[in-house]
Amino acid sequence: MKYIGAIDQGTTSTRFMIFTDEGTVVSVSQKEHRQICPKPGWVEHDADEIWTNTSYVIKDALQKAGLTGEDLSVVGITNQRETIIPFERNTGKPFYHGIVWQDLRGSGYIDELRKRFPEEDLKRKTGLLYSPYFSASKIRWLLDNVPKVRNAAESGEIVFGTIDSYLVSRLTGTQPVTDATNASRYMLMDIKSMEWDEEMLSLTGIERSMLPEIVPSIGRIYGYTDPSGPFGARIPVAGILGDQQAALFGEACFSPGESKCTYGTGCFMLTNIGTEPCVSRYGLLTTVAYLKDGEKPRYALEGSVAVAGSLVQWVRDSLHLVSTPQELDSYADEVPDSGGVYIVPAFSGLFAPYWQSSARGIIAGLTGYATRSHICRAVLEAAAFQANDLKDAMEKDSGVRIALLKADGGMTNSVPLMAFQADIMNIPVMRPRINETTCLGAAYAAGLTVGIWKDEESLRPYWKEQMRWLPLMDDKERQNKVRFWKKAVSRTLDWIEPDKE
Secondary structure, three states, rough: OOOEEEEOOOEEEEEEEEOOOOOOOEEEEEEEEEOOOOOOOOOEHHHHHHHHHHHHHHHHHHHHHOOOHHHEEEEEEEEOOOOEEEEEOOOEEOOEEEEOOOOOHHHHHEEEEEEEEHHHHHHHHHHOOOOOOOHHHHHHHHHHHHHHHHHHHOOOOOOOOHHHHHHHHHHHHHOOOOOHHHHHHOEEEEOOOOOEEEEHHHHOOOOOOHEEEOOOEEEEEEOOOOOOOOOOOEEEEEEEHHHHHHHHHOOOOOOOEEEEEEOOOOEEEEEEEOOOOOOOOOOOOOEEEEEEEOOOOOOEEEEEEEOHHHHHOOOOOOOOOOOOHHHHHHHHHOOOOOOOOOOEEOOOOOOOOEEEEOOOOEEEEOOOOOOOOHHHHHHHHHHHHHHHHHHHHHHHOOOOOOOOEEOOHHHHOOOOHHHHHHHHHHOOOOEEEEOOOOHHHHHHHHHHOOOOOOOOHHHHHHEEEEEEEOOOOOOOHHHHHHHHHHHHHHHHHOOOOHHHH
């Protein structure tokens, strides 16, 4: 029996899981970290806290399994993407909080870039659209507003890395790297050459020396863990995938046309489109699905929603309507529908397919009839409506009807959400036996690198269906709900006026 470890550093928590070479779960440990919001639209993470929590969950999962670090053959990493940490090149120590993917402070800078470089050219070069979502505007803000960061950049000490880069540096002490899936989210990488693009670097004023080296997602050992660190042993670190690409990989979507939707902090739908990138016409992104050493990159079309599971967290922690996600499910199950209530959680603007950073969230359709149960149901339905918007855009771009949805992530434990998702999409929704497919995808990538598995096809038998929901809603009701959802979305648009923000 061989064991594979996988670190999943997410937006709200850090998880470490141990798998066998048969793809079964041995143990898991998870720990939440703080969401730091200094101003409206700003979101930060304490990188030292993330490192402390990563160390804790590694030790805890090993202890639960009765294993030591020496029992692991390899460790893979999956991570929240776009979040940028400015850290010291030789030590990994952060100079400033991580600026999180949801953060909007780069909006003004993005507006300036849009005037200087056509968005169609940006899409062809990077696969992305203009948005503060991506890493470049966060790096630019740090350089322009934090003297300590600017001074470190001028002296060559700093690296602006996504979470994968930060963790590899802390675990191994090697020079900073980032895999192609994470690099493709900077808005600085040429999506065809897999290299930092000189024109984008010049446009943003970000120097190549400030960025980590781009490496393959699979097939390269990035370094070995320091025996004095949380593993207590020297283990190869190999296999990095951004969280949504890791979920695509963990769902065994290795062939063009295969799709998945992950319901986590946000909601992300990806479709494998093979070895040739294409430019979306309907508000989707073109991203790197994975890059194997010595092979052509695989690409995906992606629809990204900023707020899904984090809306549940907000209802729990800020409104105190419930104490647990399970309690929210229980209230939602008490009513047959949302009572006409619609929640559009545009806390950080709207991502795909609208791309409106000036949007802000609303609760619409309130009447005296609405209860806590209706609000809770509307929270769940918000995730389903947003995912349905992504499905519609995917079908328009591909010209192919999505006949079935593979769903994963923490929110798929919500039966009322999954049932409503099947209803509003009018297709079956399937949940896999191993729901935490981000960790599984990272484990697969790591295991392939060190030869535990031969190739992607050898992984397909490990994917097993656990549960399936079928659509029961009639067409008239479905169309009516979608119509009111779109009406609610329209009320959020252009809420912030740029000259008065």
